[in-house]
Amino acid sequence: MSVPEERGDPKFLSQLEALRDAAGPAGIEVEIGYNRQGAPVTAYQKGHLLVRDADLGEVLRVVPGAAPAGDSRSGVTRVDTGGRAALDAHAELGQRMRRGAASLNHIVSIAPTGLCPGDEPAPAGPLPNPAVNPDDKAGAGVVVKVIDTGLVPIRNHSWLAVGVTGGMNTIENAEDPTLIREYAGHGTFIAGILKCVAPAAWVDVSNALPFAGAVPEDELGDQLLRELPPEGERWPDIISISAGASTGNNAPLVGLERFVEQLGRHEETVLVAAAGNHGDRVPFWPAALAGPFPEPMPGVVSVGALSDSGTSMACFSNHGPWVSVYAPGERLVNAFIEGRYKYRDPQEGHCRYYPPPQPDDDCTCMSAPPEHSIATMSGMARWSGTSFATPMVAGMIAVRMSKTKESSRQAAAALLAGAGHLQGVGPVLIPPGWFPA
Known part of the structure; x- marks a missing residue:
């Protein structure tokens, strides 16, 4: 499941693989985002965005091929970007709509960037x-x-x-x-x-x-x-x-x-x-x-x-x-x-x-x-x-x-x-x- 361009310290990458191994049976593919210095800062679901329900119609019009990936959950709808990279679709929405109209579907974890607690037990x-x-x-x-x-x-x-x-x-x-x-x-x-x-x-x-x-x-x-x-x-x-x-x-x-x-x-x-x-x-x-x-x-x-x-x-x-x-x-x-x-x-x-x-x-x-x-x-x-x-x-x-x-x-x-x-x-x-x- 590894992506060739992924980079980061070995501990980060190995913990990312642990997350992927566990999430794989649920069909969740995970990618990582980097800051300008090239350090990993976040993990998110591949090919999906979160959109507030009030903005859903406009987002679907702006992103070709995008479609709801399920019902509204907790006031937001998960949107499949139609094969586009989530980061690219997110950036385009940031340019063509108000800032914050959509978000990456971040992975909330006990093992965040660094993707690990302070150490292992x-x-x-x-x-x-x-x-x-x-x-x-x-x-x-x-x-x-x-x-x-x-x-x-x-x-x-x-x-x-x-x-x-x-x-x-x-x-x-x-x-x-x-x-x-x-x-x-x-x-x-x-x-x-x-x-x-x-x-x-x-x-x-x-x-x-x-x-x-x-x-x-x-x-x-x-x-x-x-x-x-x-x-x-x-x-x-x-x-x-x-x-x-x-x-x-x-x-x-x-x-x-x-x-x-x-x-x-x-x-x-x-x-x-x-x-x-x-x-x-x-x-x-x-x-x-x-x-x-x-x-x-x-x-x-x-x-x-x-x-x-x-x-x-x-x-x-x-x-x-x-x-x-x-x-x-x-x-x-x-x-x-x-x-x-x-x-x-x-x-x-x-x-x-x-x-x-x-x-x-x-x-x-x-x-x-x-x-x-x-x-x-x-x-x-x-x-x-x-x-x-x-x-x-x-x-x-x-x-x-x-x-x-x-x-x-x-x-x-x-x-x-x-x-x-x-x-x-x-x-x-x-x-x-x-x-x-």
Whole structure:
């Protein structure tokens, strides 16, 4: 499925292939877009655009051979470009219609540009980090919806035994059933972190990202509205999403517009979103809704990652004025699937974003251990990424809600107002149970 002109660092290309392998059975072909410097910035569905329903008729007139590829979903219609490259059709529409009349159908992923979390999971000991909160009432009465890869039943982990539900993703690798499917344990790991911070919170893990932790944005927008209560009914207190996309033109995701509109009307809900692992300032959506571009949206908290020492930003973390807060996100330890895991990118002995921001910061961006291509996982893993800083913050909001009886947005605002400040990074939140690696 590779396209000859594709370029990028080997880790990016190998993770793109993982996404394609997973999405292939669903008929989704994936391409990548580059910035002016030749670096990959986004992944999108080949030969398709997203068009707001109000603009559909005009777009079909402007693009010869274009046709709807399905019914309207979440206020937008996916359009087949009739054999034209999606980028070319998008550029022509930008010249002949108002800017923003159509968008690429971006791939929303737990593994965005770089197409990978901070690293791949490695075997770990039995103690989670953050540790289980000794206050077993922390988070009581709070409902958290996790948008991720589903929940895999895990044995012998007390913090996941009660108050966790979710749809289950496929566990087995399609090519080799004896291996764990890539990223199948991502949602479980996140649920484990949440329950360690807020043991009494009710956590429901959605299987909304089935293709190696990815899905086209129009499908995600539709899935979110199917899974959340209908208009007029109460939404979860907290929605936690450790996935997103950059869009090349720094515009928000069109396919999530209907969800975002409804979120704005549900003042009882806060969206906590991962800032992404590009290691730069490029807006990453939906986290970048936290502001300042196009304007800060109330009820959205974007989360970057701190290094495992807690004294600097993790080298892989996105950053910039649109990131609300940073929390520990490097070498965390929590629940994972039991079985054999094959590393797609064995460790090469240096950081992908080498040199690290600090001379003494042994940044973790590659997989481990270096001497093995296959590791045996025994139910716990060590993993890094803004994905995992996000449930820490979601859990801290839940804990405060249960203690103060504030709404989720009030609790989030109070936590951010009282956050510590790390010079050169920004606001930081660290849960009491976290300890430096």
